[in-house]
Amino acid sequence: MSERQHKPSRPIPRPCRTTAPFWEAAKQHKLVLQYDPDTDRYQFWPRPASVRTGRANLQWKEASGKGRLYSFTNTFVAAPGFEERVPYLVGIVELDEGVRVFSNLVNVAAAEVEIGMKMRVVWETLSPEIEFFAFEPDR
Amino acid sequence: MKNFLKSKDSAIVAYGELKNERRSGWTAYELASQVMSQLLEKTSLRPCDIDGLALTIPLSECSNPFWSNFVADYLGITPRWLQASDLGGISALANIARAAAAIQVGLCEMVMVIGADAPSTQHRANYGGYRSEFWEPTGLQGPPGMFGFLMNRYITKYKLSFEALGKLAVAQRNGAIMNPNAYEKNRVPITVADYLNARQVSSPLRLLDSVMYCDGGNGVIVTTTERARRMGARKIVHPTAYAEITNFNGAQMTPDITETGFSVIGPEIWQKSDLAIGDIRMFQPYDDFLIAEMLQLEQIGFCGRGEGSEFLLNTDISPAGKLPINTGGGQISAGQPGLAGGGLNLVEAVRQMFGEAGERQIKDPANAMVTGIGVIPYGRNWGSSAILILES
Numbered sequence: 001m002s003e004r005q006h007k008p009s010r011p012i013p014r015p016c017r018t019t020a021p022f023w024e025a026a027k028q029h030k031l032v033l034q035y036d037p038d039t040d041r042y043q044f045w046p047r048p049a050s051v052r053t054g055r056a057n058l059q060w061k062e063a064s065g066k067g068r069l070y071s072f073t074n075t076f077v078a079a080p081g082f083e084e085r086v087p088y089l090v091g092i093v094e095l096d097e098g099v100r101v102f103s104n105l106v107n108v109a110a111a112e113v114e115i116g117m118k119m120r121v122v123w124e125t126l127s128p129e130i131e132f133f134a135f136e137p138d139r
Numbered sequence: 140m141k142n143f144l145k146s147k148d149s150a151i152v153a154y155g156e157l158k159n160e161r162r163s164g165w166t167a168y169e170l171a172s173q174v175m176s177q178l179l180e181k182t183s184l185r186p187c188d189i190d191g192l193a194l195t196i197p198l199s200e201c202s203n204p205f206w207s208n209f210v211a212d213y214l215g216i217t218p219r220w221l222q223a224s225d226l227g228g229i230s231a232l233a234n235i236a237r238a239a240a241a242i243q244v245g246l247c248e249m250v251m252v253i254g255a256d257a258p259s260t261q262h263r264a265n266y267g268g269y270r271s272e273f274w275e276p277t278g279l280q281g282p283p284g285m286f287g288f289l290m291n292r293y294i295t296k297y298k299l300s301f302e303a304l305g306k307l308a309v310a311q312r313n314g315a316i317m318n319p320n321a322y323e324k325n326r327v328p329i330t331v332a333d334y335l336n337a338r339q340v341s342s343p344l345r346l347l348d349s350v351m352y353c354d355g356g357n358g359v360i361v362t363t364t365e366r367a368r369r370m371g372a373r374k375i376v377h378p379t380a381y382a383e384i385t386n387f388n389g390a391q392m393t394p395d396i397t398e399t400g401f402s403v404i405g406p407e408i409w410q411k412s413d414l415a416i417g418d419i420r421m422f423q424p425y426d427d428f429l430i431a432e433m434l435q436l437e438q439i440g441f442c443g444r445g446e447g448s449e450f451l452l453n454t455d456i457s458p459a460g461k462l463p464i465n466t467g468g469g470q471i472s473a474g475q476p477g478l479a480g481g482g483l484n485l486v487e488a489v490r491q492m493f494g495e496a497g498e499r500q501i502k503d504p505a506n507a508m509v510t511g512i513g514v515i516p517y518g519r520n521w522g523s524s525a526i527l528i529l530e531s
Contacts, residue, residue: 010276010278011271011275011276012276013271013272013273013276014271014272015272016272019272041392042392043392044392045269045272045273045517051389051390052390070292070393070396071288071289071291071292071396072287072288072291073279073283073284073287073288073291073341073342073343073344074287074339074341074342075278075279075280075284075287075341075342076338076339076340076341076342077280077283077340077341078278078280079275079278079279079280081278082278085278088278090277090278090279090284092288092396092518094393098392098393099392099393100392100393100518101273101518102273102274102277102279102517102518103277104277104278110342115291115292115295116295126276132276
């Protein structure tokens with residue numbers, strides 16, 4: 001079963017009702033986050049309710065798109081659909097709003113990557129419906 | 140702190156384990172049945188004597204929402220208490236605790252705890268949710284990627300000696316060589332240099348830091364100590380303390396990913412147990428990646444934060460040593476039978492305590508600490524952690 005008949009393709013997000021506003025904003029290259037007005041804090045990934053209060057009163061707010069690299073790894077064994085990109089960098093970026101996102105690190109060589117470096121969002125077209133975020137150094 | 144296992148009323152009376160194989164062609168149903176046959180033969184029980192069944196949901200059959208019901212049918216068991224745990228690598232330990240609790244409240248008396256999985260033959264997991272939407276499109280390889288993140292972050296905070304991890308890799312490989320149930324291709328020696336020179340999978344994680352999926356299975360029988368004596372069981376071990384935590388730091392968006400659930404349940408287990416850390420005769424920690432064992436050593440209290448490398452370099456961790464670790468090779472060298480992997484570390488502890496570990500047998504195996512790790516979440520540490528103490 002591990003042999004694949006067809007070449008796998010890169011997974012494309014399928015929005016659900018909670019996440020639809022995130023992907024709608026992404027089409028305009030806006031990175032939006034859920035904001036919890038009760039605690040004045042953000043959360044990511046999008047959920048139906050606040051992880052802090054359990055209340056479904058979250059608001060969408062546009063984020064700065066800036067942050068710092070929290071950690072990273074250079075991937076030498078591809079995930080399905082990424083065979084042609086090996087090796088590729090994936091990082092955890094901690095946004096200025098106080099949430100973390102998994103992201104490809106682009107426009108940077110592996111040897112230049114440093115934990116703590118400033119990053120900014122860029123966008124990659126995955127399908128007519130999906131613009132996906134990546135991060136590059138904010139030099 | 141309340142500890143329902145302290146009285147030694149619960150007993151493990153038998154263990155079973157299959158040899159790990161790659162692409163065996165077996166299904167998890169068949170493997171579970173093979174484990175059962177071993178358990179029944181060792182105890183002279185019949186399927187009709189088993190009134191409780193606790194299972195781990197496997198990668199290879201997780202598309203069946205009635206997995207545990209089907210297994211009962213395969214085995215010819217009519218359980219009055221049935222448990223299917225989706226706790227990944229802590230499921231085996233969690234099922235022992237749940238079985239002991241179910242027995243104590245009178246739901247059942249003779250429980251088979253089985254893990255069986257065949258992910259190298261067929262892998263049917265599909266996680267959905269946030270993972271398909273926000274994780275998989277980045278190409279982040281699940282466990283190796285996350286542990287690459289974790290290692291890089293550990294290195295920014297603490298001193299990490301790759302020689303220390305290499306020593307652990309070599310010690311476990313020596314265990315696999317002495318373990319007939321280990322994946323056969325891994326039963327060859329390695330050196331610290333082999334570890335250091337192994338190709339990177341997800342930097343700085345190397346191939347020899349990592350487990351490899353196999354097909355396999357394992358299990359134990361849990362009953363009351365009174366029933367165990369009545370049935371004439373000659374060898375018994377008692378689960379005497381257990382602690383578990385899931386979704387550690389779950390409401391935090393920016394926790395330190397080097398801090399694990401063991402930072403909570405490590406201190407807790409010493410409150411629950413009569414044993415002190417110096418009393419532990421062997422440590423059989425869940426080992427998907429070597430760095431995970433180092434974090435456990437630190438956060439359970441065998442050494443301080445950031446002292447794992449020094450501890451490993453200065454401690455004899457062989458079966459003859461002060462703290463034997465993963466004496467059968469662990470999952471990294473013996474192979475990871477999918478989500479049944481947590482049972483491999485457990486069964487090795489029981490085998491050692493029964494005095495049946497052959498040339499890797501430790502002296503005075505009066506107790507063991509076994510751990511579990513399960514599930515990789517988004518941007519935090521691992522999801523589930525568990526610790527079980529066994530005593531004779």
